[in-house]
Amino acid sequence: GENVEQHPSTLSVQEGDSAVIKCTYSDSASNYFPWYKQELGKRPQLIIDIRSNVGEKKDQRIAVTLNKTAKHFSLHITETQPEDSAVYFCAAVNTGTASKLTFGTGTRLQVTL
Amino acid sequence: GAGVSQSPSNKVTEKGKDVELRCDPISGHTALYWYRQSLGQGLEFLIYFQGNSAPDKSGLPSDRFSAERTGGSVSTLTIQRTQQEDSAVYLCASSTRGGTAYEQYFGPGTRLTVT
Numbered sequence: 515g516e517n518v519e520q521h522p523s524t525l526s527v528q529e530g531d532s533a534v535i536k537c538t539y540s541d542s543a544s545n546y547f548p549w550y551k552q553e554l555g556k557r558p559q560l561i562i563d564i565r566s567n568v569g570e571k572k573d574q575r576i577a578v579t580l581n582k583t584a585k586h587f588s589l590h591i592t593e594t595q596p597e598d599s600a601v602y603f604c605a606a607v608n609t610g611t612a613s614k615l616t617f618g619t620g621t622r623l624q625v626t627l
Numbered sequence: 628g629a630g631v632s633q634s635p636s637n638k639v640t641e642k643g644k645d646v647e648l649r650c651d652p653i654s655g656h657t658a659l660y661w662y663r664q665s666l667g668q669g670l671e672f673l674i675y676f677q678g679n680s681a682p683d684k685s686g687l688p689s690d691r692f693s694a695e696r697t698g699g700s701v702s703t704l705t706i707q708r709t710q711q712e713d714s715a716v717y718l719c720a721s722s723t724r725g726g727t728a729y730e731q732y733f734g735p736g737t738r739l740t741v742t
Contacts, residue, residue: 515685537742546729557733558670603670609724614660614675615681615731620668 516541518606520618527594529627535621537604538586544606547580547587548615552601561602562589594625629653631734633719639740640709648704648737652721659696660731661704662718663688670718676702677724692715 517540547552548563564571564578564587571578572596575594580587587606591598604618632651639665640646652659661673671716676696687693691709706713716736722729 548730550731553676557735560730563729579674603667607729609729612724613675613679614658614672614677615722617670617672620670 515613516544516599516606516608516616518604518616518618519528520604520621522621524622524624526624526626529594529596531594533591533623533625534596535589535602535604535623536586536604537588537618538584539606539616540585541606541608542582542585543608543610546607546609548605549576549578549589550603550605550617552603552620554600558603582586591623594623596625596627599623601624631719631721631732633734633737635737636735637738637740639742642711642741643708644708645705645707646709646739648717648739649708650702650704650719650721650734652700652702652719653732654700654715656674656721656723656732657699658722658724658731659702660720661694661702662720663715664718664736665715673704673717709739711741714739714741 520537545566550558550559552558575592577590601620607615634649657678659676663671670714674694691707694704718736720731722731726729
C-alpha cells in the first residue's frame with residue numbers, strides 16, 4: 515500500500531517569513547495529493563490539493579508543488595501570519611482504485627511574532 | 628447542507644467497559660473513514676469503508692476494535708473491554724470518489740476518556 519512521509523515534524527517561523535513542508539510518497543500510481551490544516555481543538559480541513567497532471571497550484575499565500583519523478587510534493591506558505599499556526603497533514607491516493615487516502619504524520623507549524 | 632456528525636461528543640467510561648461511537652456521514656458519500664488522534668499526535672487510520680466493498684480493517688489496533696456501516700450510511704465504531712490507552716479523539720470522515728469531488732470531510736470527533 516501507499517506510504518507517505520512528512521517533514522519536518524515541527525516548524526517555527528517568524529511572522530512574514532515563508533514555510534515549506536515536504537512529503538514523499540511510495541506508490542507511483544498515486545494521482546491526488548491534498549493538504550489538510552488542523553487548528554488546535556478543531557477538525558482537519560482541506561486547504562489545497564493537486565492532481566498529478568499539474569506541477570504547481572497556487573491559492574493566495576499557499577501553493578503546492580508536485581514532482582512525480584521524485585515522488586514528492588511540498589506545501590509552501592508565504593508571508594506567514596499567526597493564524598497559519600496549526601498542524602498540517604499531507605496525503606496521497608490513487609483515485610482510480612478503491613484504495614484509501616493515506617496521510618502523512620503531520621507538521622506542527624508555529625508562527626511567532 | 629449538513630456536515631459529518633458524530634455522537635457522543637464526549638464519552639467517559641471505566642476501564643473494561645464497552646463503548647460505541649457513532650458517525651453520520653454526508654448523504655451520498657460512499658467512502659467513510661475512522662481515525663484515532665491522541666493528544667498532539669497525528670491521524671492514526673483505523674478502518675475504511677468504500678461502497679459495497681469489503682472494509683479495509685488494516686488499521687484496527689486489536690480485536691477489541693470493530694466497526695460496521697449499515698446501509699452504506701451510518702457507521703458505528705465499537706471498542707470492547709476499553710483500556711486507558713484507548714483514550715483519544717476518534718474522528719470520522721466521509722468523501723465521494725471520482726471526478727473532481729474527492730475532499731474528505733471530517734466530523735467534530737468523539738473524545739473518549741477511559742478511567
